[in-house]
Amino acid sequence: MDIHIPILLNLQLQEIARQQEREIGEVIMSAITEYVEAQAGEREFRGRVQQTIDGHRWLLDELDKR
Numbered sequence: 001m002d003i004h005i006p007i008l009l010n011l012q013l014q015e016i017a018r019q020q021e022r023e024i025g026e027v028i029m030s031a032i033t034e035y036v037e038a039q040a041g042e043r044e045f046r047g048r049v050q051q052t053i054d055g056h057r058w059l060l061d062e063l064d065k066r
Helices: 007-020 024-055 057-065
Strands: none
Touching (some): 007 024, 024 057
């Protein structure tokens, strides 16, 4: 897979990698991993919220009536 990164972003990545004394590839993989984990966590969270809403629908309906 080829990924084309805009010049400014590439320069920023180079600077981050330099400051952290890491390879750019490591920095990119770390960022991608964090993004994927955050997205998975967000989906799980939304699923739990929906389960809670569904499980307490009767209470929410009663509160809505008042």
